[in-house]
């Protein structure tokens with residue numbers, strides 16, 4: 001274990017919007033390079049199994065801030081604003097003497113009770129329903145609303161750096177925490193001109209581009225997130241060449257979409273580099289917890305889709321890189337399951353501050369410090385609440401993922417932008433064996449060989465759902481193993497094994 005540092009660390013959380021791990025060099029991207037973002041992992045730790053618990057902007061941000069799941073913090077969808085008075089890791093840090101700030105995307109509501117609270121300084125994007133703008137963005141702070149001329153990714157970084165530098169100028173030597181929350185690379189993907197010539201060569205297609213959804217649920221097939229059909233003219237910005245057939249047009253759209261998305265990421269990479277260089281120039285890099293992540297993943301043509309929402313891997317996985325050279329040895333790679341709910345208790349532990357008792361996450365500070373660590377997670381619980389919104393038509397679902405399997409229940413009901421409606425579509429299940437089928441193209445829920453696995457996962461999901469104080473949808477039958485009073489993967493006799501190890505092999509006697 002590295003010696004405990006004398007000095008409390010500063011904290012910089014750089015949070016992007018919709019930056020998929022498979023568009024980060026450190027995660028093996030084949031479509032772009034991100035050398036400056038990658039540096040954080042090289043200097044510290046990379047997490048290969050970091051997952052979002054509700055793959056949508058506002059809910060993920062609320063979970064990161066509060067260390068709780070959507071059903072606890074109340075931000076289940078894009079239209080359920082946060083009660084900003086609830087405890088967060090920021091309020092905990094501030095009580096412990098930290099100076100705290102957030103700059104950039106907030107997107108959890110506007111107005112009294114919904115604006116940022118608990119920050120010494122907040123300066124956040126407004127406009128476009130809280131999504132903010134790439135160019136000449138509008139900001140709201142305690143002093144009111146204004147427009148900043150220029151490009152959002154750059155301005156947000158400037159404002160964060162200026163705030164920290166001003167602390168030193170005022171002889172304030174307290175530790176500080178700043179959240180640098182970019183709009184990029186969120187829709188509508190408007191890049192800076194200096195990156196306009198990048199990625200013009202044909203961008204490689206993902207292996208699942210031609211997914212025919214053959215064994216997938218009707219719920220998944222219904223989603224209006226297909227590149228070929230659902231990208232808008234605003235997204236594409238230029239008219240396609242005349243005379244293209246359906247498949248040629250789809251490929252043209254993919255190229256256009258990816259060019260702009262990756263160019264927006266290029267600006268993020270530039271600005272992450274600026275933050276690293278600035279921390280080094282201040283002599284603060286060693287004593288700063290620098291964390292890079294995105295509020296969720298994103299489909300980059302995977303399964304023919306753009307956007308997120310689904311519990312499938314590309315949307316579920318978050319990039320997570322962390323450096324803190326004073327206490328965290330470089331070059332670490334962690335494969336244990338962590339989630340966005342874990343960020344708050346982790347940052348608090350690294351700062352030597354107790355988590356709020358309401359927080360539900362597992363601190364992974366011990367994993368990177370090399371000392372005593374919290375027991376590894378057996379799996380993770382997921383719930384996407386925003387059912388059937390008018391543009392993406394993604395169905396409400398919940399599920400459970402461990403190191404090998406993923407179970408999903410599309411209950412097809414709940415709060416959506418169109419309001420709570422009747423159960424229009426039947427509930428459906430999916431099950432993926434991620435070892436045999438890492439690209440999730442074969443739903444094995446109905447296959448007899450997976451019956452045992454399926455029933456055990458249902459029981460484990462049920463237990464985790466109730467442990468986390470969520471409720472099952474009324475349409476879901478009580479799992480057989482729960483109804484029978486069986487073990488069902490109960491972790492009370494946890495011997496430290498991964499949950500997956502306790503499951504039978506498909507087709508085996510189990």
Ligand code: CA
Nearest residue numbers: 017018057295
């Ligand atoms: Ca997002």
